[in-house]
Amino acid sequence: xxxxxxxxxxxxxxxxxxxxxxxxxxxxxxxxxxxxxxxxxxxxxxxxxxxxxxxxxxxxxxxxxxxxxxxxxxxxxxxxxxxxxxxxxxxxxxxxxxxxxxxxxxxxxxxxxxxxxxxxxxxxxxxxxxxxxxxxxxxxxxxxxxxxxxxxxxxxxxxxxxxxxxxxxxxxxxxxxxxxxxxxxxxxxxxxxxxxxxxxxxxxxxxxxxxxxxxxxxxxxxxxxxxxxxxxxxxxxxxxxxxxxxxxxxxxxxxxxxxxxxxxxxxxxxxxxxxxxxxxxxxxxxxxxxxxxxxxxxxxxxxxxxxx
Amino acid sequence: xxxxxxxxxxxxxxxxxxxxxxxxxxxxxxxxxxxxxxxxxxxxxxxxxxxxxxxxxxxxxxxxxxxxxxxxxxxxxxxxxxxxxxxxxxxxxxxxxxxxxxxxxxxxxxxxxxxxxxxxxxxxxxxxxxxxxxxxxxxxxxxxxxxxxxxxxxxxxxxxxxx
Numbered sequence: 001x002x003x004x005x006x007x008x009x010x011x012x013x014x015x016x017x018x019x020x021x022x023x024x025x026x027x028x029x030x031x032x033x034x035x036x037x038x039x040x041x042x043x044x045x046x047x048x049x050x051x052x053x054x055x056x057x058x059x060x061x062x063x064x065x066x067x068x069x070x071x072x073x074x075x076x077x078x079x080x081x082x083x084x085x086x087x088x089x090x091x092x093x094x095x096x097x098x099x100x101x102x103x104x105x106x107x108x109x110x111x112x113x114x115x116x117x118x119x120x121x122x123x124x125x126x127x128x129x130x131x132x133x134x135x136x137x138x139x140x141x142x143x144x145x146x147x148x149x150x151x152x153x154x155x156x157x158x159x160x161x162x163x164x165x166x167x168x169x170x171x172x173x174x175x176x177x178x179x180x181x182x183x184x185x186x187x188x189x190x191x192x193x194x195x196x197x198x199x200x201x202x203x204x205x206x207x208x209x210x211x212x213x214x215x216x217x218x219x220x221x222x223x224x225x226x227x228x229x230x231x232x233x234x235x236x237x238x239x240x241x242x243x244x245x246x247x248x249x250x251x252x253x254x255x256x257x258x259x260x261x262x263x264x265x266x267x268x269x270x271x272x273x274x275x276x277x278x279x280x281x282x283x284x285x286x287x288x289x290x291x292x293x294x295x296x297x298x299x300x301x302x303x304x305x306x307x308x
Numbered sequence: 309x310x311x312x313x314x315x316x317x318x319x320x321x322x323x324x325x326x327x328x329x330x331x332x333x334x335x336x337x338x339x340x341x342x343x344x345x346x347x348x349x350x351x352x353x354x355x356x357x358x359x360x361x362x363x364x365x366x367x368x369x370x371x372x373x374x375x376x377x378x379x380x381x382x383x384x385x386x387x388x389x390x391x392x393x394x395x396x397x398x399x400x401x402x403x404x405x406x407x408x409x410x411x412x413x414x415x416x417x418x419x420x421x422x423x424x425x426x427x428x429x430x431x432x433x434x435x436x437x438x439x440x441x442x443x444x445x446x447x448x449x450x451x452x453x454x455x456x457x458x459x460x461x462x463x464x465x466x467x468x469x470x471x
Contacts, residue, residue, distance in 0.1 A: 227319065228320045230324075231320040234324055234328065235327065237327055237328070237331045239368065241331055243335050246331050246332070246335070247468065250445065251444070254442075258443065283321075286325065287324040288443040289325065289440035290443070
């Protein structure tokens with residue numbers, strides 16, 4: 001005997017709907033409980049209720065649940081005091097909030113809160129990157145670049161048209177300065193790290209110039225780093241330096257001084273009245289045994305000083 | 309960005325030419341063969357008209373041995389300040405022209421090697437003159453006149469000379 005197909009289909013559909021509504025109700029209850037914990041400021045309890053449920057199908061497309069979870073994870077990150085690329089709560093919070101926003105079904109208020117939370121998390125990456133640049137130590141570079149990469153990624157998720165060119169130029173300039181500052185300490189004098197720091201400084205200044213080719217400070221700092229590195233080699237000359245070594249050192253120094261001239265001239269073109277670039281050009285030409293050119297800039301310095 | 313837009317690292321104000329010239333002068337002192345009559349006591353290296361070169365020599369080379377002679381560095385602002393009673397093995401004079409020529413004449417009868425940094429240094433009587441070749445400091449030598457004074461310019465010095 002055959003059962004008519006329509007009743008059989010109806011039965012199956014009803015069963016599916018019952019299961020779905022049960023899941024949805026359960027999900028709704030977990031979300032409501034998590035929200036109650038959020039209102040009480042108990043982030044860990046909220047997370048414990050909601051996080052295990054997120055694998056369930058009912059939650060996978062629930063923007064509000066991802067939003068609440070992301071918000072909770074953001075608060076957990078703040079409470080943890082964690083920092084750096086390894087701060088797991090922050091990474092999870094960013095992921096949850098981005099997922100919530102991507103669904104496009106949040107209320108206007110929730111969407112604004114989610115965007116504010118993401119903006120906060122993005123800026124926390126930026127702030128830490130800057131802190132690490134300011135307290136720069138050898139080997140910190142990958143972490144800094146990673147933090148800045150995440151900052152840019154968050155910003156671009158909030159605004160796909162966001163242009164990061166200027167910030168990349170700034171970051172590379174600051175990293176150039178950070179490398180150069182370590183070089184100036186002489187802590188790495190004569191070690192293999194010294195050459196790494198010099199190469200790093202130059203590479204970052206050049207990278208910065210690809211984003212902002214006419215940036216005065218980058219051009220000036222690049223010129224100074226090249227020039228000072230030449231002087232650093234020269235200052236190691238002493239009574240034990242042979243004639244052959246002296247000639248070799250001179251070749252290296254002159255090469256660096258020649259390289260320093262172009263960015264110093266470009267910086268001067270950007271700000272012709274700046275004493276520091278006039279002094280820089282006077283000094284580099286002097287070091288290159290070009291007394292006439294050096295004297296010409298010396299006269300310009302005197303003229304600028306007379307006007308003051 | 310929060311960080312400043314300004315420049316950070318200052319220009320190293322070391323007198324680069326003084327550093328290089330000081331080492332050359334040390335080699336001129338150490339690598340030439342001086343007459344026996346002046347190979348006792350201190351070795352006198354005198355700088356006229358270049359305070360920073362004098363300071364560099366005092367800082368890095370004073371009391372180093374030239375053979376068995378401890379190196380003594382002297383510094384004077386002008387050629388007329390140079391005492392006429394003492395012997396100077398090596399004299400560097402920063403000014404050229406007539407003033408250099410007068411100094412060369414005053415030292416003509418001594419085995420002093422006069423070093424200059426002037427386009428016409430050798431013509432004015434210096435035995436060694438710094439020149440600029442390819443943005444580098446090099447030197448030219450009047451070895452014949454040095455030999456007349458009894459000073460034999462060393463092979464190492466001759467090798468790197470430009471003429």
